[in-house]
Amino acid sequence: LASANCDSCHKAGFASWTPAKLHTSVTVSNSCASCHAASKPNTAVHAGQSVCENCHKSTSSWNTAKVDHSSFTVATNCASCHNGSAATGKPAAHIPVAATNCIACHSTTGWKPSKWNHTQLPVTAQCASCHSGAFPPADGKPATHTPYQLVATLASANCDSCHKAGFASWTPAKLHANVSVTNSCASCHLSVRPATTIHAGQTVCENCHKSTVTWSGAKVDHSSFTIATNCASCHNGSAATGKPATHIPAGTTNCIACHSTTGWRPSKWNHTQLPVAAQCASCHSGAYPPADGRHATHIPYQLLTGVAIANCDTCHKTGYASWTGGRFHANVSVNGQCKTCHSGNYSSEGATAKPSNHIPEAQLLNGAAMECNACHTSVSSWAQKMNHNGSQGSGAGWCKACHASGTNYLGPMERKSLTHQTKTPVPTDCSTSGCHRPLGNRGTAYTKWD
Known part of the structure; x- marks a missing residue:
């Protein structure tokens, strides 16, 4: 502005010298002191400071000046300026930090947000020095804090007994890690337990709740009270699990007849409690x-004479511990109905079918059907001798059907040897050959080849 004309600043129509606009014609540099050196406030923050624009970045107002802390060393001299006169000082409600350096918690760009660096102090039994409610934002113990002082082992506990997570937050706090599960649970939890029948009159939480990690998984110690016929007092579907809709129709039978006191499962139906007939x-x-029902592959007992209306316990009698081991044949006679079950359709039930190398009994009767009991006269074993008399018929090749040299039928029958004598013409069957004794009349014993 050394050679500036008056109208460089005085532009308002020349009616008056004011207002003049000087700063619009200059930049904020180190020229402020040319005019303002003698008029700056005599405060500690200005002492020794001659370069105005280090803090005053605007020419429109002196206010809102922001000290650039990077222009000088911030060590332990914050209070040199921040004394409440030259600049904002520590408020009366500030936490009692004594001579601790401000920048331990505050930054150089602003007081807030500030974060108390708990690692600067040995935080042991000193929490209440700040967290008493007198020094916000260091909040104190809330009104709803758990009454730890009522627990014998925590009566004189310090905050850091539970609040240990780096002191960055009150949560999560670990209370139970510092106490054992004794009879102190009700000190905190008595008013918040669910109002259920199972809790009525129960003040000793740890009788059931054995873990301090979670309430879930509580296991009632049934040994602490008498279990007679009062299971339904708790197990009614509300206080504790009740009898499901698909429970077997046990009537009023006591639960412990089948269930144990440690769990519903496995349960074993005690058939001796009822007249099972x-x-x-x-x-x-x-x-x-x-309680499974009769399966699809059950043998068709209802098709047999004598067992059409049989009850299950007619065959299944082995103490009712298992379905297996049922004795079917003991209740029926061998009356020619064997094939009803022993057809191959019920092999999984133990009803063995006729083997593939069974003797060709149909050929023996010239195609007529032969019932199993013609030879198998016992239901206890399949091993039987061929009843030649009962099966005598007019089938062609009666003997040779089973006793030829190349046959391999099930059973110990003799077969024609490879050195057997031949006869011309070849007879139709052994019994008509003139060599072996004929079968004779039906009912006559035939026991050998003579």
Whole structure:
């Protein structure tokens, strides 16, 4: 502005010298002191400072000056300026940090947000020095804090007994890690336990709740009270799991007759509690698992004479511990109905079918059907001798059907040897050859080749 004309600043129509706009014609540099050196406030923050624009970045107002802390060393001299006169000082409600350096918590660009560096102090039994509610934002213990002081082992506990997570936050706090599960649970939890029947009159939480990690998984110690016929007092579907809709129709039978006091499963139906006679289908109908019903591959006992209306316990008598081991044949006579079950359709049930190398009994009767009991007269074993008399017929090649040299039928029958004498013409069958004794009349014993 050394050679500036008056109208460089005085532009308002020349009616008055004011207002003049000097700063619009200059930049903020080190020229401020040319005019303002004598008028700057005599505060500590200005002492020794002659370059105005280090802090005053605007020419429109002196206010809102922002000290650039990077222009000088910030060590332990914050209070040199921040004394409440030259610049904002430490408020009366500041936490009691004594002579701790401000920048331990505050940055050089602003007071807020500030973060208390707990690592600067040995935080042991000193939490309440700040967290008493008198020094916000260092909040104190809330009104709803758990009453730890009522627990014998925590009566004089310090905050850091539970709040240990680096002190960055009150949460998560680990209370239970510092106490054992004794009879102190009700000190904190008595008013918040669910109002259920199972809790009525129970003040010792740890009788069931054995873990301090979670309430879930509580296991009632049934040994602490008498278990007679009062299972339903708790196990009613509300306080504790009740009897499901698909439970077998046990009536009012006491639960412990089948269930143990440590778990519903595995349970074993005690059939000796009931007169099990003609009642099997009451439960074993397929409607009450795991009491399974008669399966699709069950042998068709209802097709046999004498067992058409048989009850399950007619065959299944082995203490009712298992379906297996049922004795079917003991209740029927061998009356020519063997093929009803022993057809190959019920092999999985133990009803063995006729083997593929069974003797060709149909050929022996010239195609007529021969019932199993013609030879198999016992239901306890398949091993039987061929009843030649009972099966005598007019089939061609009666003897040779089974006793030829190349046959391999099941059973110990003799076969024609390879050195057997031949006869011309070849006879139709051995019994008509004139060599071997004929079968004779039906009913006459035929026991050898003579």
